[in-house]
Every structure is written in C-alpha cells, then in structure tokens.
Amino acid sequence: MRGEHFDAAIVGAGAAGMFCAIEAGKRGRRVLVIDHAKAPGEKIRISGGGRCNFTNIHAGPANFLSRNPKFAVSALRRYRPADFIAWVERHGVAWHEKTLGQLFCDGSAKEIIQGLLDDMAAAGVTLRLGQTVERIEKTGEGFRLLIGGRPIDCQSMVIATGGKSIPKMGATGFGYDVARQFGLAVTETRPALVPLTFDVSLLERLKPLAGVAVDVRVSCGKARFEEAMLFTHRGISGPAILQISSYWREGQEIEIDMAPGVDVFDELRRARTTHGKQAVATVLGRFVPQRLAQLLAGDVPGNVADASDKVLRRVADAVNRWRVKPVGSEGYRTAEVTLGGVDTDGLDSRTMAAKAVPGLYFIGEVVDVTGWLGGYNFQWAWASGWCAGQAC
Incomplete structure (x- = not known):
C-alpha cells in the first residue's frame, strides 16, 4: 500500500x-x-x-x-x-x-x-x-x-x-x-526526581511529622543539595529529596542536616547556661519546626540544664546528621523524569x-x-x- x-x-x-x-x-x-x-x-x-x-x-x-x-x-x-x-x-x-x-x-x-x-x-x-x-x-x-x-x-x-x-x-x-x-x-x-519511602517501623515513629516542611542540606555520596524537605505519610519529599533521589540507590544511606549552618550541639550547650529552665524541645524549636523539635527531644526528660553532653550530642546529631536508609521510592507513578x-x-x-x-x-x-x-x-x-x- x-x-x-x-x-x-x-x-x-x-x-x-x-x-x-x-x-x-x-x-x-x-x-x-x-x-x-x-x-x-x-x-x-x-x-x-x-x-x-x-x-x-x-x-x-x-x-x-x-x-x-x-x-x-x-x-x-x-x-x-x-x-x-x-x-x-x-x-x-x-x-x-x-x-x-x-x-x-x-x-x-x-x-x-x-x-x-x-x-x-x-x-x-x-x-x-x-x-x-x-x-x-x-x-x-x-x-x-x-x-x-x-x-x-x-x-x-x-x-x-x-x-x-x-x-x-x-x-x-x-x-x-x-x-x-x-x-x-x-x-x-529508573525513576528520578521522586519522593523516597521508609519502612513501616520508621513511618510509625515519624507519623506526627506528616506535612511538616523544613529547609535541609541532604547528601548522598558526593552529591549535596540544600533546599526544602517535606515529611509525608510514605517517607520524605520536597525539592531537596527529589534532587538527591537521582543519586541515591537502594541500600544506601542519605545524610540530612535539618538545621544547615547551625551547630545545634553548641546552641544546646549555650542554652544550658543561659536558659537552663527551658525544655530541650523549646530550644530546638528555634531552629526547626516545633513538631519536629518535640519528636526529636521527646525522650529527654526535664530541662536543658539537666541534660548531659552525651544526651545533647545525641539530640544534636539527630538534627545535624540524621542518617537514614530509605527502602525505596514512590516509583514512576510520581517521578518527574526517568x-x-x-x-x-x-x-x-x-x-x-x-x-x-x-x-x-x-x-x-x-x-x-x-x-x-x-x-x-x-x-x-x-x-x-x-x-x-x-x-x-
């Protein structure tokens, strides 16, 4: 024809x-x-x-x-x-x-x-x-x-x-x-520019944070991006996470600094001297959203004056050096590109x-x-x- x-x-x-x-x-x-x-x-x-x-x-x-x-x-x-x-x-x-x-x-x-x-x-x-x-x-x-x-x-x-x-x-x-x-x-x-997902146990712990946004610095290997991150019901999203998703592979950790430019350990130690009667969550609330501050400091009893350097370091690392291993991504369904x-x-x-x-x-x-x-x-x-x- x-x-x-x-x-x-x-x-x-x-x-x-x-x-x-x-x-x-x-x-x-x-x-x-x-x-x-x-x-x-x-x-x-x-x-x-x-x-x-x-x-x-x-x-x-x-x-x-x-x-x-x-x-x-x-x-x-x-x-x-x-x-x-x-x-x-x-x-x-x-x-x-x-x-x-x-x-x-x-x-x-x-x-x-x-x-x-x-x-x-x-x-x-x-x-x-x-x-x-x-x-x-x-x-x-x-x-x-x-x-x-x-x-x-x-x-x-x-x-x-x-x-x-x-x-x-x-x-x-x-x-x-x-x-x-x-x-x-x-x-x-593979899907790229896509939200990352967590396992069930971690999702359960982070459930109160769904909808919370925070400016972060996220890294995976040599790749690093500094933009906003959003906690979701499935894991994490937002521009910083979409960016790093193109570099992340299954089995890898990513490291997230949720208060870039702030040495949270130093700030907590300073607050122990200057505002000792404040709760650790209150001090953290100066640098990260309040719901996030409350979750990170939830198991620290008493005031900041009562917290040891070891406890403050643990809390600070959870903010400045949160290492987390996603289990996957949301896939092609929500990926912006391939x-x-x-x-x-x-x-x-x-x-x-x-x-x-x-x-x-x-x-x-x-x-x-x-x-x-x-x-x-x-x-x-x-x-x-x-x-x-x-x-x-």
Whole structure:
C-alpha cells in the first residue's frame, strides 16, 4: 500500500518533539508530529504547578546526569537558556525567576504550549493526536510507520516519546523499544526526581511529622543539595529529596542536616547556661519546626540544664546528621523524569542522530541525559530538539 510521505516524522508531541518540528519545518522540511495522547505537551501543562518551570538560567552540563557527562555539552552550548527566554518573550509570555535560577510563566503553562502550536502551524507542521505507531520498518529511502493500519513513509524519524515517568499520562517505554529494534543500547532506567519511602517501623515513629516542611542540606555520596524537605505519610519529599533521589540507590544511606549552618550541639550547650529552665524541645524549636523539635527531644526528660553532653550530642546529631536508609521510592507513578535511557555512545552529540542508522534521531527524556529539578530537563528538551531540528 502506498503511504503518505513526509520528510521527517516525529513521534512524540512533548517539549522536545514540538520544538524539533518547528526547527525542521522552518528549514522547509515537510514534517509530521504524531502522539498517542489526545492533547499535546501534557508534561508542559502540569509542570511547575501549572506555570511551567520552562528553563533554568544556570543550566549547563554540570546539572545533568549521564553515563557520558560530556554528551550534553554540545547541545547545551548551541541552544542556551537565553535563547529560549528570547523565544518566550517573542510570544509575549510574561515570566519571573522564582529561586535558584528557575524561570516560570507568570500566567499559565498553556501559553508555552500555544506558542509551540502557533510556531508549528507557521512552519507548516502536521500534528496528529490520538494516533499510535503500530510498527516501524527501515526502508531504502528512510522509514515506514504503520499508524491505524495505514503506512506513512519518511526520510527521517525522530523519537521524542520521553521515558516511563507518570504512566497515568500515557508514558511508556516505547522509545527504548525503538532503540533496541535498531540495535542501539539502552542504559538502566529508573525513576528520578521522586519522593523516597521508609519502612513501616520508621513511618510509625515519624507519623506526627506528616506535612511538616523544613529547609535541609541532604547528601548522598558526593552529591549535596540544600533546599526544602517535606515529611509525608510514605517517607520524605520536597525539592531537596527529589534532587538527591537521582543519586541515591537502594541500600544506601542519605545524610540530612535539618538545621544547615547551625551547630545545634553548641546552641544546646549555650542554652544550658543561659536558659537552663527551658525544655530541650523549646530550644530546638528555634531552629526547626516545633513538631519536629518535640519528636526529636521527646525522650529527654526535664530541662536543658539537666541534660548531659552525651544526651545533647545525641539530640544534636539527630538534627545535624540524621542518617537514614530509605527502602525505596514512590516509583514512576510520581517521578518527574526517568534516569537513564538511550545510550549516548550510539548518538551524535551535535545532531542527536543514531550513528549506525541514517535518518534516526532520539531527543529529550528518552536519551540518557537527566537534569536536576528546576527547569533543567526542559532546557535539555529545547536544546536536543533544536539540534535535531537542524539536521533531520
């Protein structure tokens, strides 16, 4: 059966796929974007609490995890945060910096999606939603995709289907299957930027803290982040924990300082002299939320004046050096991204093309490049999509 023909077919109407389509369409390429979802850019829509943390002004190779950390250098240097900020401003989207270089829309994330749709339309891109790719074959001229029983032929094919995170939004391992079909390796994948969970006994002890937030410094190995942490009914979450989750592995401890910059032992000893009649929990309440202070000092009877150095050291270490071993994470259900993916050894870092399969490209989250929390993964989507859009 003779099928429709396009110069480039892009599978995935997320941030990377749509941005790639725009760039390829601007080059005069006849481009088709296909997605099984009913609406484009769903991860864009829900990101940043509906305001889309669309980039980070500090985004650079150091903010990304990959088996080959140098792979992302070329794309991130060729398409920078300033370039996407200019795009945002051209589309009249008002924005602000929140913290740590994180940029958000003043209004709705839907403004970013509409800007992408407008640019695709202007570039002559064809968008088809609610359609599933049933089969892909290599042909002499490129590729043949079977969609709804009908063939579509293309010279170039771009896989922009993301990872496994948030399956309720339709996330699957489709992109990894395509990579393997064409002989590309896929590194181990796992949930990243995800809350961590505790065992039942620890959860029972920490039950009174559910909903308590505290600024912390958390470390695992050489990785360290200083942001907020939230106690939950399952364990711990919040920006600091989501960040460290990308570095943590089962069986490892993490260390949490719940009063960064404060030597709690020194403060407790000082209070023993100056405010000896106060309870230990009262003193701790100066540095951590009261519910947390009460839990940590719950088994210390009497006033701070009555507590020995050994007791105060134990309490202080529970604040400044809490070592805890999570039993797992909440998994792909709540993970913001997928760690790992298509092995970068098989890709060209300038174009995102598969080295051994002419015309095949992988961009965005499906690739083994994972950013920190805070707009970094969107910047990778724009940058990798832009690079592939110059070549596909």
